[in-house]
Amino acid sequence: MSGHVSPYLVPGFYETALTRGRHRDIIGGRWDETGRIQMDMLLRLGLQPQHRVLDIGCGPLRTGCRLVPFLDPGNYWGTDLSGALMATGYRQELTEADRARLPEGQLVEDGNFDFPGLPRAFDLVLCFAVFTHLPLAHLGHGLRRVAERLDFGLFAFTVFLAPDAVAAARPYRQPDGVVTHGDRTPWHVLAEDVTRLAADAGLKVDFRDDRLPRGQVLCVAQR
Numbered sequence: 001m002s003g004h005v006s007p008y009l010v011p012g013f014y015e016t017a018l019t020r021g022r023h024r025d026i027i028g029g030r031w032d033e034t035g036r037i038q039m040d041m042l043l044r045l046g047l048q049p050q051h052r053v054l055d056i057g058c059g060p061l062r063t064g065c066r067l068v069p070f071l072d073p074g075n076y077w078g079t080d081l082s083g084a085l086m087a088t089g090y091r092q093e094l095t096e097a098d099r100a101r102l103p104e105g106q107l108v109e110d111g112n113f114d115f116p117g118l119p120r121a122f123d124l125v126l127c128f129a130v131f132t133h134l135p136l137a138h139l140g141h142g143l144r145r146v147a148e149r150l151d152f153g154l155f156a157f158t159v160f161l162a163p164d165a166v167a168a169a170r171p172y173r174q175p176d177g178v179v180t181h182g183d184r185t186p187w188h189v190l191a192e193d194v195t196r197l198a199a200d201a202g203l204k205v206d207f208r209d210d211r212l213p214r215g216q217v218l219c220v221a222q223r
């Protein structure tokens with residue numbers, strides 16, 4: 001795995017895991033707990049059934065399997081680096097009734113924040129537990145792309161934070177135990193860098209106190 005900025009970029013990573021039926025494990029497991037916490041957080045942000053939601057890096061639909069039955073039919077879109085991972089979630093994690101509410105074409109393979117073929121306007125754009133696997137430059141790229149290519153009410157994303165530059169230069173133990181790094185995955189960043197990169201993209205970001213799995217911090221950005 002060494003030499004890759006993200007475990008998801010290791011050649012054969014998805015194929016091996018999906019062949020072994022491990023689609024839940026490769027996004028960090030804790031399927032029910034994480035899905036429930038993320039859904040509760042979205043409700044606290046004001047999510048309503050008529051909202052149109054884009055879930056960037058949606059994986060096998062850990063949040064999606066809760067959002068699809070909640071949202072009005074057709075109002076959920078997802079992207080992910082791996083189309084196969086999303087397809088596995090679509091087949092195995094959605095009920096038949098859920099699948100009738102989500103055309104499979106609304107799950108779009110995209111590992112570069114290009115959003116090919118997606119509509120421009122969403123009420124809520126999510127990017128949970130994705131930047132935690134990517135270095136700071138990718139966070140800047142993702143924020144710029146979201147700001148340039150999408151219109152949205154709120155953009156909610158998560159990061160791991162280190163408290164200061166000294167701590168950021170070393171491995172840092174997050175509140176519930178995971179150790180993050182400044183030079184490899186899982187990546188931590190400084191709040192001031194997130195604020196600066198968001199401002200460069202024309203966004204203002206708030207850091208929320210919500211407690212998220214593994215000590216991730218919820219960031220909510222608006223224009």
Ligand SMILES: C[S@@+](CC[C@H](N)C(=O)[O-])C[C@H]1O[C@@H](n2cnc3c(N)ncnc32)[C@H](O)[C@@H]1O
Nearest residue numbers: 008027057058059062063080081111128129130
């Ligand atoms: C830890 S999982 C989180 C999945 C989902 N957001 C959730 O919270 O349940 C990280 C996901 O990001 C996807 N991913 C990794 N790099 C990506 C990129 N550059 N663009 C889009 N998705 C990416 C992975 O395939 C994986 O599904």
